[in-house]
Amino acid sequence: MREIARRLLGEEKARRVWKRIDVVGDIAIMKMPIHGEISIEEMQLLAEEVLRALPSVNSVWLAGGPVEGRFKTRKSLIHLAGERRTETVYREHGCEFKVDIARVFITPRLSFEHLRIARLVEPGEVVVNMFAGVGIFSILIARKSRAALVYSIDVNPEAYRLMVENVRINRVEDRVIPILGDAASVVSSRLQGVGTRVLMPLPDLSLDYIPYALRALRGEGWIHVYLHLSHEKRKSHLEKAEKLVDEMVRKEGWRIVESKSREVRSVGPRLVQVVVDALVSR
Ligand SMILES: C[S@@+](CC[C@H](N)C(=O)[O-])C[C@H]1O[C@@H](n2cnc3c(N)ncnc32)[C@H](O)[C@@H]1O
Missing domain, CATH: 3.30.300.110 (Met-10+ protein-like domains)
Known part of the structure; x- marks a missing residue:
């Protein structure tokens, strides 16, 4: 430019x-x-x-x-x-996604992260994506791993509508279940104890929704918590992210068996998006 x-x-x-x-x-x-x-x-x-x-x-x-x-x-x-x-077709890792840049969240800057997560999923896993947008994480998981099922939740009716279309376009109707609603209510009402892995790609809500992510798991599993933190020297923001997740998990009476974190992308002056991958157990 x-x-x-x-x-x-x-x-x-x-x-x-x-x-x-x-x-x-x-x-x-x-x-x-x-x-x-x-x-x-x-x-x-x-x-x-x-x-x-x-x-x-x-x-x-x-x-x-x-x-x-x-x-x-x-x-x-x-x-x-x-x-x-404002509508277009966005392509990522061999999949196609209908999007609308004015009405749903969409950024090409999560492309690496989408594939990274999809590659972590083991055969037979059941994944709950709490903040799915138009379904990019969910559909890539279904296409790139041998997951049994992905529950794919979003509260934006337009994101849900496009997610349903994207699931059809990418032919993963048998493995991705789009759900319209607030992730906390959806988990509480119909997804308790179903999952082996939960994605939380919404930094505004991810810490507060950890209790629901844990409820969605079968007693042990992975949670992927996305946070926005100010960038600090010697990567101490990564330690801080893991500590914040640990505190929340303990508060619920669960424990972290293993955890690691990484910077996903820069989101503003000195502000970075971080993800914590944590294996948790009750
Ligand atoms: C950052 S975007 C997700 C991006 C998507 N995972 C991707 O990679 O393209 C966050 C999404 O969370 C949805 N959302 C916000 N509050 C929610 C809630 N309480 N329950 C479920 N979805 C919610 C928004 O509509 C938005 O689509």
Whole structure:
């Protein structure tokens, strides 16, 4: 992006443009420049150039801020160039996902993590994905492992609708069960003691929902807890993440048998997403 911006707007303004853009299917999403000193008209110029430079992109949008709200969606999207469309087909690790960048959570920056988790799943496992979005973790698990079943929960009706379609498109109807609802209520009412592994890919709620994740397990199993923490020297944020999960697990009368953690991605200035993989036992 910087190179394009340098050519069209000059060195000074180019420094305010974010280096990277997210490409989801055939839609490119640019981020609002730092300090907002570039006009929408100038962003449109850049977007037209993105369309020319990336032949697979047909639509360019500007995201006014981070994802927000209960459904973690992009609220302030401004159309910059190309087709005025927010639906697209996103491809990851050989699977196809229908998405809508305005109405559901979607980022290409979890791609490595999706596959990493799918590769951990052992034959015959039953997985509960508490915050499934359009079903990327769930469907990749079904396609890349020999899991017996994946319960795939989301509270956003649009994410649920797309998840149902994605399950069909990727032909995993026999192994992925989409469920619309709040993960805590769904686990309490119908998924107690069913699972060997629980995914919690929603940092806002993951610690608070650990009691429900434990309830979904058969007495022992893996939980994958995603958190946002400020980046600290010597990776002490990873230790902190494991400690937070440990405290919550103990509070419920369970214990951690084995745990490890890793940085998933950067999510803001000095803020990182971390995942704790913990084998827990009652
Ligand atoms: C960060 S997104 C999940 C992303 C998805 N796992 C992926 O990799 O693309 C979090 C999701 O949790 C859903 N959500 C929020 N609160 C929830 C709740 N109480 N129960 C179930 N799903 C919830 C949101 O609608 C959103 O789709």
